[in-house]
Amino acid sequence: MMKAGILYGPRDIRYESMPSPNISREEVLVAVKAAGICGSDIPRYEKGTSPYNFKILGHECAGQVVKVGLDVQGVKEGDRVAVIPVLPCGKCPLCRVGKYSLCNNFIRMGTRVDGCFAEFIRILPQNLLKLPDTVDYESASLLEPAAVALHTIKRGKLNPGDLVVVIGCGPIGCLCAQFANILGARSVYVVDIVQEKLRIAQKVGIFKCINAKEEDPVRAILKENTGADLVVESAGSSVSFQQSISLSRKGGRIALLGLMGKDITIPERIYYTILHHELNLYGVYDTDWEPFPPFNSWKTALHFIAEGKIKVKPLISHRFKIEQISEVFSSISSQRERFNKVVFLF
Structure with missing residues (x-):
């Protein structure tokens, strides 16, 4: 028993x-x-x-x-x-x-x-x-959420030197930001509405933290940049989805990871931004298992955890x-x- x-x-x-x-x-x-x-x-x-x-x-x-x-x-x-x-x-x-x-x-x-x-x-x-x-x-x-985060960054086709924004700073969002950091992003921002989650992000080495309750993340990030190469939408809300579109540079990439708790409506302006800016949206479900086995992403994530590079x-x-x-x-x-x-x- x-x-x-x-x-x-x-x-x-x-x-x-x-x-x-x-x-x-x-x-x-x-x-x-x-x-x-x-x-x-x-x-x-x-x-x-x-x-x-x-x-x-x-x-x-x-x-x-x-x-x-x-x-x-x-x-x-x-x-x-x-x-x-x-x-x-x-x-x-x-x-x-x-x-x-x-x-x-x-x-x-x-x-x-x-x-x-x-x-x-x-x-x-x-x-x-x-x-x-x-x-x-x-x-x-x-390890499982770490493998999901690594898969998300892979789906978003991260390139060395990319500007990355992660919206939603829960455990997987924080892991996505860490992977973007160690895999060559030149700058990583995280956005959330809960200050404690942003403090946790700082503990794992992500220091460009924006509290969306206190300032507009789109305005704050675009004030110093032309747009993000990769946005990870990890919050799962209508507002965060729209922010993901607005934050992307022309031709940018968006990895959609957050689970929506209800239906969302996309404003016409946001929809046409996707079209006119030729944005690339990548759905993310779970993690990759290729090849099966030896689960290369899982082994990579475990290696980085063992090395202390992913906290x-x-x-x-x-x-x-x-x-x-x-x-x-x-x-x-x-x-x-x-x-x-x-x-x-x-």
Whole structure:
């Protein structure tokens, strides 16, 4: 038996006992040591239902291998690992041409099968990355958002010397700004309406911070520049989308990462700016898994975390025991307290 945060319905998650997963000859059993809450976990918690048969949320985690199937090679008991939570089918037209991240039939922990807010998970060995000694479980639990951020910068086709603006300074926004910095941007601005998030950005080395409640970011940035080469829209609002368009130079690139909570309307002026300035808009969904494996983006992100070039610890605002999962989700959903990144410890 094991304990897990089991989702029973809308806003109803309980830490209870359930059977531990049984592994096949090809699978590995991992004891979860740290797991992060993703922003996408909250609407799933609030909705409480899914067309897929799963009861446990969570897809950002790291842990220790405690059992390996008889046919598993390259992984052994005791290995410290980060978990890559997605498995493409390998058979659909997109998989057949190597576009695994766009697979039509992917399986994902915490959205289509049981996730990692549990003491144990079963996983295929190719979905594990061994951790260097310099990376602890807590840091490794942020590898998934780091890989998403790196994928975002890749999708935005960052060039050395680019001026980059990141709108929305949550954990992934901060990670995008860090990757832009270390991959050659000449200048990186971050924009948010929450001063505490901007303070966190400064802790990870992003010093051109603009509080959009106090000054117009478009006016402030364009006062000294002709426009951004790359804008990362990580806030997910109508206002931030329009700011992304207004901040872009002619022919500029915009990586759309933020999740919109509702429909948005695009003013005619903004729409025609996209056309007349020939702006390039790139949708970003999750991260890339090409090739599958060895997950080059994930390995690159892990390397930068291990080297200390990507800082993840300052992004963590709260640490809780997994036993507190019910109260934590309730607090985040009701916005009784402001959270940045929340990590459960086991």
